Amino acid sequence: MDTYSILREIADSWVLLAMFLFFVGVVVWVFRPGSRPVHQDIADIPFRNDDTPGCANNCASCMCSKIKELQP
Numbered sequence: 001m002d003t004y005s006i007l008r009e010i011a012d013s014w015v016l017l018a019m020f021l022f023f024v025g026v027v028v029w030v031f032r033p034g035s036r037p038v039h040q041d042i043a044d045i046p047f048r049n050d051d052t053p054g055c056a057n058n059c060a061s062c063m064c065s066k067i068k069e070l071q072p
Contacts, residue, residue: 030039 029035
């Protein structure tokens with residue numbers, strides 16, 4: 001049996017099984033209980049320092065009015 005046939009047989013059986021188990025492991029890890037807050041925090045990264053759309057500048061904790069006061 002030549003090297004190509006041996007490697008092909010290994011790739012068709014054990015490597016395919018290992019890749020499938022890795023995929024299942026990643027899916028289980030992502031959807032594990034308790035991971036929702038972590039994923040939600042990561043998903044909110046692009047919006048952390050944005051101004052709120054449609055801000056009326058009339059709330060007590062609004063940073064929009066404070067930023068406008070500091071601008072010349």
